[in-house]
Amino acid sequence: MSLLVTGSIGIDTVITPHGRADEVLGGSAVYCSHAAALFTAVRLVAVVGEDFPASCRAQLESERIDLAGLETRAGSKTFRWAGKYSPDMNDRETVDVQLNVLAEPGARVPEAYAQSGLVFLANTHPATQLELLAQVPGKRLSVCDTMDLWIETERDALDKTLAAVDGVIINDAEARQLTGRDNLVAAGEAVLAMGPRFAVIKKGEHGAMLVTADSVTTVPAFPTKQVCDPTGAGDSFAGGMLGYLDACGQSDVAALRRAVVRGTVTASFTIEDFSLTRLRGVTADEVEARVRRFVAMLRIE
Amino acid sequence: MSLLVTGSIGIDTVITPHGRADEVLGGSAVYCSHAAALFTAVRLVAVVGEDFPASCRAQLESERIDLAGLETRAGSKTFRWAGKYSPDMNDRETVDVQLNVLAEPGARVPEAYAQSGLVFLANTHPATQLELLAQVPGKRLSVCDTMDLWIETERDALDKTLAAVDGVIINDAEARQLTGRDNLVAAGEAVLAMGPRFAVIKKGEHGAMLVTADSVTTVPAFPTKQVCDPTGAGDSFAGGMLGYLDACGQSDVAALRRAVVRGTVTASFTIEDFSLTRLRGVTADEVEARVRRFVAMLRIE
Numbered sequence: 001m002s003l004l005v006t007g008s009i010g011i012d013t014v015i016t017p018h019g020r021a022d023e024v025l026g027g028s029a030v031y032c033s034h035a036a037a038l039f040t041a042v043r044l045v046a047v048v049g050e051d052f053p054a055s056c057r058a059q060l061e062s063e064r065i066d067l068a069g070l071e072t073r074a075g076s077k078t079f080r081w082a083g084k085y086s087p088d089m090n091d092r093e094t095v096d097v098q099l100n101v102l103a104e105p106g107a108r109v110p111e112a113y114a115q116s117g118l119v120f121l122a123n124t125h126p127a128t129q130l131e132l133l134a135q136v137p138g139k140r141l142s143v144c145d146t147m148d149l150w151i152e153t154e155r156d157a158l159d160k161t162l163a164a165v166d167g168v169i170i171n172d173a174e175a176r177q178l179t180g181r182d183n184l185v186a187a188g189e190a191v192l193a194m195g196p197r198f199a200v201i202k203k204g205e206h207g208a209m210l211v212t213a214d215s216v217t218t219v220p221a222f223p224t225k226q227v228c229d230p231t232g233a234g235d236s237f238a239g240g241m242l243g244y245l246d247a248c249g250q251s252d253v254a255a256l257r258r259a260v261v262r263g264t265v266t267a268s269f270t271i272e273d274f275s276l277t278r279l280r281g282v283t284a285d286e287v288e289a290r291v292r293r294f295v296a297m298l299r300i301e
Numbered sequence: 302m303s304l305l306v307t308g309s310i311g312i313d314t315v316i317t318p319h320g321r322a323d324e325v326l327g328g329s330a331v332y333c334s335h336a337a338a339l340f341t342a343v344r345l346v347a348v349v350g351e352d353f354p355a356s357c358r359a360q361l362e363s364e365r366i367d368l369a370g371l372e373t374r375a376g377s378k379t380f381r382w383a384g385k386y387s388p389d390m391n392d393r394e395t396v397d398v399q400l401n402v403l404a405e406p407g408a409r410v411p412e413a414y415a416q417s418g419l420v421f422l423a424n425t426h427p428a429t430q431l432e433l434l435a436q437v438p439g440k441r442l443s444v445c446d447t448m449d450l451w452i453e454t455e456r457d458a459l460d461k462t463l464a465a466v467d468g469v470i471i472n473d474a475e476a477r478q479l480t481g482r483d484n485l486v487a488a489g490e491a492v493l494a495m496g497p498r499f500a501v502i503k504k505g506e507h508g509a510m511l512v513t514a515d516s517v518t519t520v521p522a523f524p525t526k527q528v529c530d531p532t533g534a535g536d537s538f539a540g541g542m543l544g545y546l547d548a549c550g551q552s553d554v555a556a557l558r559r560a561v562v563r564g565t566v567t568a569s570f571t572i573e574d575f576s577l578t579r580l581r582g583v584t585a586d587e588v589e590a591r592v593r594r595f596v597a598m599l600r601i602e
Contacts, residue, residue, distance in 0.1 A: 017483075088483040182318075182389040184506075185526045205485075206507035207521055217598055218521035220508055225486045257601050291602075297518055298599040300558050301592075 003246040004069075004113055005033045005239065006045040006132055007122025007145075008102055011056065013082035014274060016089060018228045021274035025056040027079060028122035028145070031232035034279050035239025035266045036120075037064040038287050040246040043116060045069035045132070047107045049077035049100055059276055069110050076101040089230050090204060109135035120242045121165070122235060123147045126157040133164055141251050143167040145238060151177050163195040166251070169238045171202045184209055185216055198256055200241070200263075202234050210260050217257050222268035222294050229274045233267040236279060240266025240287075265290045304547040305370075305414055306334045306540070307346040307433055308423025308446075309403055312357065314383035315575060317390060319529045322575035326357040328380060329423035329446070332533035335580050336540025336567045337421075338365040339588050341547040344417055346370035346433070348408045350378035350401055360577055370411050377402040390531050391505060410436035421543045422466070423536060424448045427458040434465055442552050444468040446539060452478050464496035467552070470539045472503045485510055486517055499557055501542070501564075503535050511561050518558050523569035523595050530575045534568040537580060541567025541588075566591045 012026030115138030188211025313327030416439030489512025
């Protein structure tokens with residue numbers, strides 16, 4: 001079991017209808033690694049600036065997350081993001097973004113991680129994703145995320161990354177933008193034509209869709225009234241999914257379907273509070289109990 | 302087995318990214334009754350004007366739909382609606398609406414229908430819904446739909462109707478407007494506080510949610526690339542759901558969950574072509590085959 005997770009570490013300020021959280025730990029790699037750590041041991045590869053607060057560093061620590069790949073870069077500043085959600089929390093506006101260290105060369109993968117079996121490339125510049133992938137020759141399975149910015153401005157680099165990975169996990173708007181298809185089944189199939197053997201399209205409060213060469217699976221989100229802050233839900237989904245795949249040691253369609261359920265349930269905890277508060281408090285047993293409820297909800301007839 | 306369906310019969314003009322259909326048969330009671338007829342015998346109660354075309358009347362006919370409650374009102378005109386869908390077909394704009402006979406007193410329930418076991422009140426003025434309900438003293442189960450117009454302008458009458466029915470089937474925007482709650486689980490619970498013992502919230506391409514006093518079930522829509530015209534999907538969902546409930550003779554949570562699946566699958570046929578074209582062509586066996594696929598898709602772990 002060895003899942004390598006890379007992506008952003010940030011200092012977030014988040015405003016939702018339920019309140020606000022100022023300068024809290026955030027970033028795709030943070031949510032993703034903590035979500036994955038509920039299922040497997042995680043190797044985190046990411047960069048922060050020398051301004052990274054001790055309080056954030058303390059929250060990053062976890063028994064199941066190896067921080068040997070966390071670089072604190074002298075003379076650089078940590079990525080910062082501030083966002084505000086709409087009343088129904090289905091939309092959000094970026095109030096401020098400071099790329100800082102994310103605009104510099106990416107993290108190096110420690111020698112000891114070269115044989116990691118699974119690699120998840122959370123959203124960052126596609127060329128950086130590809131470089132990182134090349135540093136893990138031992139991988140059995142690689143999966144990437146991306147975002148609108150790269151789809152629009154770095155399409156050639158992104159195409160190379162997509163051709164190199166086994167799977168993609170993106171949201172519905174990104175899937176439509178990437179493929180030019182409005183219908184999500186068609187969009188999923190179009191993503192497969194770019195290289196990956198599976199595509200997962202995240203739909204926020206509406207769940208997720210898994211598309212493979214010969215199957216389509218749609219699952220709803222876990223129904224809940226406890227939605228405090230949706231930030232990190234998508235990354236928690238990816239982390240839960242990848243963590244489960246690493247732990248179960250399989251990646252056939254049946255395993256991918258089970259992994260989508262784990263991702264869905266893991267994300268349902270993240271959104272119950274700001275930042276990592278709920279995700280860090282949840283236990284593997286609590287996750288499994290909610291997985292059982294979710295699976296039972298979907299078992300009809 | 303005796304399901305009474307009431308609602309609108311209309312002449313629709315529909316424009317979608319896939320083409321257009323001019324002056325075709327439409328209306329909530331039409332989709333609902335044809336959907337329900339895949340599962341049970343249906344008694345249709347509705348009014349058309351003397352202008353109702355013979356071609357539309359021919360399409361309305363079905364072995365399993367009793368038209369004794371269809372009134373052709375002399376001196377009146379049939380309801381007309383024209384709408385245009387957005388490129389992704391998640392939004393539509395009403396281009397033209399002529400209430401015509403729908404603005405007049407509602408249809409009378411034939412004496413022979415007074416002992417109908419199930420009643421579905423598709424969207425119309427809530428006072429008309431309540432009047433119709435009173436004409437079916439033999440009902441075991443009654444369910445209603447409504448729309449933004451009545452929520453906004455006829456709240457007192459709507460509250461009386463909601464207090465009188467066993468279940469409600471509405472879409473997500475209506476649920477939010479009716480209850481003032483953005484979260485759909487909370488909205489569903491707020492609907493129950495108004496009287497009904499179950500609420501079904503339809504989410505279009507994102508599926509549906511069933512809320513009862515002690516359960517929440519969310520199912521996705523049937524994933525498909527074949528979406529030609531979403532008109533009537535919600536009414537087909539309601540018809541499939543009610544038709545199944547009538548056929549199975551139960552309405553406990555397990556039966557409601559099975560019914561939601563039948564509604565979902567029935568609607569997935571309606572949207573494959575304009576007007577009633579696909580729904581009239583589909584067989585009960587085709588529906589059951591797709592139900593089995595859908596149930597298998599949701600059976601995970």
